[in-house]
């Protein structure tokens with residue numbers, strides 16, 4: 426069974442704004458799926474649709490086989506959601522907030538406390554467990570919201586911009602937690618962000634969105650193949666024989682265009698055999714950002 430299955434999903438708001446257009450995608454269990462696009466692309470709307478917080482205009486969805494339009498309660502039992510502005514209680518401590526939400530999900534006090542302590546430790550918040558939220562920084566709140574979204578050990582976790590407002594150190598602890606969830610506990614993570622560089626660090630597959638429309642889906646590798654016109658390899662060498670075709674980038678820097686990595690050893694052999702000294706070889710893999718812009722150029726969605 427797929428963790429998430431979406432078919433021809435469209436959401437048109439009452440002001441005629443189409444936030445999501447004919448979205449079709451399927452996510453395997455245990456993936457960290459990066460749902461990426463600039464602000465206004467339709468990411469938050471999609472998360473809300475998947476969690477029964479909004480009703481679709483048309484199309485079908487299933488989370489682990491359940492339809493959020495028919496049974497949102499069932500979805501909430503096995504999914505966790507971190508929205509951009511998660512409601513929490515300022516006058517309660519971090520742990521009291523977690524105990525409260527644990528109870529909402531039907532956990533015993535003891536189970537909530539155990540799970541809460543564990544999550545606070547993983548998110549490096551143990552020291553603040555008994556402090557009221559009024560004394561929490563934005564980053565601490567954000568991490569506590571993540572703990573809250575996970576208190577009932579969800580099988581599918583929806584994270585909307587989970588690292589917004591976090592300092593680099595907190596980003597690392599959030600990343601470790603997300604990767605551990607997916608790798609060791611088989612949790613599927615649906616992660617929305619406009620920070621493509623961040624996504625590239627932790628996601629295992631991607632959906633690239635623009636103006637409510639999916640530009641492409643796949644792994645980084647498959648997306649690279651889709652847009653790349655060959656692999657650029659920079660070689661630093663004292664000279665390159667003229668019969669090895671390349672572009673001069675600067676002093677002692679040459680660029681070759683190959684089909685893929687498989688051709689690198691042969692290229693290196695040829696250069697050495699021609700009597701040159703090599704000081705460095707760097708394959709210039711396209712980043713997710715470059716892929717995104719290449720796809721847009723290729724002819725992103727055109728709407729009236």
Ligand SMILES: Nc1ncnc2c1ncn2[C@@H]1O[C@H](COP(=O)(O)OP(=O)(O)O)[C@@H](O)[C@H]1O
Nearest residue numbers: 438440442444463464465466467468469470471
């Ligand atoms: N309740 C709403 N009513 C009307 N338009 C909305 C509403 N919510 C979002 N939108 C519009 O839908 C589009 C997608 O928004 P959103 O899903 O929040 O994008 P993202 O999360 O990718 O930044 C935007 O143009 C936004 O202005």
Ligand SMILES: [Mg+2]
Nearest residue numbers: 468469470585
């Ligand atoms: Mg959003």
